[in-house]
Amino acid sequence: MSEEKPIIVLENVCKYFGNFKALTDVNLTVQKGARIVVCGPSGSGKSTMIRCINRLEEHDSGRIIVAGNELTDAVKNIDAVRREVGMVFQSFNLFPHLKVVDNLTLALKLVRKVGKPEAREIATRYLERVHIPDQADKYPSQLSGGQQQRVAIARALCMNPEVMLFDEPTSALDPEMISEVLDVMTELAEEGMTMICVTHEMGFARSVADQIAFMDAGEIVEIAPPSEFFQNPRSERTKLFLSQILSH
Amino acid sequence: MIFEFGLIFGSIPKMLTGLGLTLQLLLLSSFIGLVLAVITLLMRISGRWFLVAPAVVYIYIFRGTPILVQIFVIYYGLPQFEFIREGVFWPFLREPFWCCILALSLNAGAYVSEILRGGVLGVDKGAQEAASALGISKTQSFIYITTPIAIRLSLPAYSNDIISMTKATALASTVTLLDMTGVARTIVAQTFAPYEIFISAAIIYMVIAWMVQKGFGMLERRMSRYIKATR
Amino acid sequence: MSALAGWGDDYFWGAMVILRLFAVSLIIAVIIGLIGAAMKLSGNRLAQTIANAYTVIFRGTPELLVLLIVYFGAAVTLTAIVQSFDANVKFIDIPPFWAGAFAIALIVGAYMTETFRGAFLGVDSGHVEAARALGLSNFQTFVYVRIPQMWRLALPNFGNHMLSLMKDTALISVIGVEEIVFVAEMATTVTNKPFTMYIVVAFIYLCITTVITLAVMLLEKYANKHLVGGK
Ligand SMILES: Nc1ncnc2c1ncn2[C@@H]1O[C@H](COP(=O)(O)OP(=O)(O)O)[C@@H](O)[C@H]1O
Numbered sequence: 001m002s003e004e005k006p007i008i009v010l011e012n013v014c015k016y017f018g019n020f021k022a023l024t025d026v027n028l029t030v031q032k033g034a035r036i037v038v039c040g041p042s043g044s045g046k047s048t049m050i051r052c053i054n055r056l057e058e059h060d061s062g063r064i065i066v067a068g069n070e071l072t073d074a075v076k077n078i079d080a081v082r083r084e085v086g087m088v089f090q091s092f093n094l095f096p097h098l099k100v101v102d103n104l105t106l107a108l109k110l111v112r113k114v115g116k117p118e119a120r121e122i123a124t125r126y127l128e129r130v131h132i133p134d135q136a137d138k139y140p141s142q143l144s145g146g147q148q149q150r151v152a153i154a155r156a157l158c159m160n161p162e163v164m165l166f167d168e169p170t171s172a173l174d175p176e177m178i179s180e181v182l183d184v185m186t187e188l189a190e191e192g193m194t195m196i197c198v199t200h201e202m203g204f205a206r207s208v209a210d211q212i213a214f215m216d217a218g219e220i221v222e223i224a225p226p227s228e229f230f231q232n233p234r235s236e237r238t239k240l241f242l243s244q245i246l247s248h
Numbered sequence: 249m250i251f252e253f254g255l256i257f258g259s260i261p262k263m264l265t266g267l268g269l270t271l272q273l274l275l276l277s278s279f280i281g282l283v284l285a286v287i288t289l290l291m292r293i294s295g296r297w298f299l300v301a302p303a304v305v306y307i308y309i310f311r312g313t314p315i316l317v318q319i320f321v322i323y324y325g326l327p328q329f330e331f332i333r334e335g336v337f338w339p340f341l342r343e344p345f346w347c348c349i350l351a352l353s354l355n356a357g358a359y360v361s362e363i364l365r366g367g368v369l370g371v372d373k374g375a376q377e378a379a380s381a382l383g384i385s386k387t388q389s390f391i392y393i394t395t396p397i398a399i400r401l402s403l404p405a406y407s408n409d410i411i412s413m414t415k416a417t418a419l420a421s422t423v424t425l426l427d428m429t430g431v432a433r434t435i436v437a438q439t440f441a442p443y444e445i446f447i448s449a450a451i452i453y454m455v456i457a458w459m460v461q462k463g464f465g466m467l468e469r470r471m472s473r474y475i476k477a478t479r
Numbered sequence: 480m481s482a483l484a485g486w487g488d489d490y491f492w493g494a495m496v497i498l499r500l501f502a503v504s505l506i507i508a509v510i511i512g513l514i515g516a517a518m519k520l521s522g523n524r525l526a527q528t529i530a531n532a533y534t535v536i537f538r539g540t541p542e543l544l545v546l547l548i549v550y551f552g553a554a555v556t557l558t559a560i561v562q563s564f565d566a567n568v569k570f571i572d573i574p575p576f577w578a579g580a581f582a583i584a585l586i587v588g589a590y591m592t593e594t595f596r597g598a599f600l601g602v603d604s605g606h607v608e609a610a611r612a613l614g615l616s617n618f619q620t621f622v623y624v625r626i627p628q629m630w631r632l633a634l635p636n637f638g639n640h641m642l643s644l645m646k647d648t649a650l651i652s653v654i655g656v657e658e659i660v661f662v663a664e665m666a667t668t669v670t671n672k673p674f675t676m677y678i679v680v681a682f683i684y685l686c687i688t689t690v691i692t693l694a695v696m697l698l699e700k701y702a703n704k705h706l707v708g709g710k
């Protein structure tokens with residue numbers, strides 16, 4: 001394979017909350033088009049890791065490089081990284097006081113300086129992509145959880161990011177709504193979107209991921225393609241986790 | 249004792265001659281107070297100690313002392329100093345009206361800034377994080393996300409504060425102003441019918457309080473469309 | 480500050496007066512608040528209507544007017560009653576301290592009513608059901624489950640009501656009680672230093688409200704200690 005430049009590199013990243021070490025020497029390389037699923041027990045640092053990637057958290061040591069920009073205190077770099085990285089949260093985090101379409105267009109107008117009609121056009125296109133073109137003029141509270149999360153995905157996609165980060169996008173959803181969100185994510189993956197996705201949906205991981213990373217106690221314990229990860233987990237901690245998560 | 253209802257209705261028109269002054273006190277000091285409150289709030293949340301400290305001290309002093317005492321300090325107290333008597337503000341500070349406006353505004357500023365701060369702190373962190381993740385700057389996020397949500401959250405407490413302000417304007421009568429309470433007190437001094445006259449005044453104040461409450465209630469419902477919305 | 484020499488005693492005794500007034504009004508206000516809340520929560524239409532009218536009236540009327548109505552109204556009423564027995568009596572004076580205490584208690588009692596009612600309703604009905612399911616009697620449930628939670632819920636508002644009450648005590652200078660505002664007035668006529676004299680009053684109030692605030696904070700910490708730690 002030709003040496004293409006990876007889009008995200010984490011090198012020996014450490015992160016403390018006070019005295020508590022949330023990330024310990026995390027190393028991760030993400031190539032363009034890669035689909036990485038991150039799993040691991042609650043509190044293992046999954047959210048912290050992906051929040052460091054777009055600087056919602058600041059790492060304390062090590063290097064994080066996204067699309068050629070190293071994340072430092074430099075505001076310019078942070079802005080550059082956030083332009084390339086879209087994020088979807090567990091709790092949707094839609095702007096409650098704005099209609100769906102305005103949720104999508106706000107950043108286009110403020111950050112990308114796109115004109116109003118064009119912004120609306122882009123928003124409509126992405127709402128179609130997540131299969132809810134008819135909800136544009138509703139408020140988030142008028143939608144179901146699954147619809148809200150799809151709006152959140154569309155909102156991130158509007159900015160035309162290189163990479164999408166998902167932090168447990170289906171954990172807050174009622175079971176019957178999980179698949180509508182996973183379907184949208186699968187379509188995205190098929191279109192070649194680079195994504196890092198924290199999830200415990202092992203079916204999704206198996207079919208979509210090309211790498212699965214297992215985190216525990218702030219470390220990436222193991223990272224492997226799905227077949228290997230499920231059939232021959234190397235570490236005991238991974239085996240234990242898999243036995244717990246797959247047993248029901 | 250005969251309770252004269254006739255006197256109540258007869259005195260309401262007289263009382264209304266003081267209504268203008270009451271409303272002037274209320275509207276002017278609410279407006280100035282709101283401006284002060286926003287400035288104080290921005291200082292308070294600026295995170296810079298030399299802005300935070302004065303804001304905190306200001307709020308602490310004005311919330312910790314009675315408005316009546318503040319009015320007296322300003323109206324009776326300030327002329328003690330020669331530089332005040334010879335200063336440019338003397339034409340205002342010698343007038344009880346402007347002294348009341350000053351005291352009421354400073355008071356409102358302190359209370360309302362705390363109300364607004366409550367609103368700002370009540371805004372869900374998630375929405376702000378989402379804004380950051382989209383590359384929206386801190387300032388833009390404050391203007392487009394935090395402010396509208398915080399205003400909606402502050403509205404009920406703000407409405408109560410305006411009602412408190414309405415009641416506080418009655419203190420103007422203690423420094424010779426003929427607001428509604430001032431008028432009522434002079435009528436009582438002449439007729440010595442305290443129940444009838446004071447109750448008439450109280451009724452008008454209650455009507456004002458009721459209108460403030462209804463008005464803000466309507467505003468709140470308008471602004472809550474995004475919350476109450478049904479599926 | 481030398482102007483203050485010789486007035487220390489007067490301020491001290493004045494401060495004692497407002498503290499006594501605070502204590503007396505607080506007790507009456509709590510009693511009124513409990514009765515008011517009980518009436519609002521009772522199934523009785525009449526009781527509810529009376530309690531509702533009470534809270535609406537006393538939250539919508541300026542504190543100063545309530546004081547004037549109680550003070551002068553009581554004087555007129557009592558005079559009329561006494562005169563019906565003995566026509567020679569000209570006028571009955573009401574002790575202004577007690578008129579003030581009642582007036583302030585009536586005002587703050589209206590707020591207490593709402594707070595106590597809210598706290599009663601705020602207790603998770605699941606906890607009450609759980610207690611009943613465990614075999615606790617109605618009374619035991621009330622004492623061991625409801626009261627401890629109620630007071631935790633009521634405490635923040637209760638603290639604010641105490642602060643309002645404290646600040647309302649300044650009003651009684653208007654009806655001639657010899658407290659600290661009165662002392663400042665006297666001292667001003669002698670020394671001609673009004674600012675100094677009224678600032679002392681403000682300072683005394685600030686000290687007292689600070690103590691109340693700190694006390695409430697301590698109580699809240701104590702009341703919420705079971706919530707700290709586990710999220
Ligand atoms: N803002 C924070 N302050 C303090 N500790 C935090 C903070 N955020 C996360 N943590 C801690 O860091 C650890 C990892 O958290 P997180 O990354 O959210 O885990 P995960 O997403 O894998 O469940 C947890 O122990 C959590 O308590």
Ligand SMILES: [Mg+2]
Binds near residue numbers: 046168
């Ligand atoms: Mg997490």
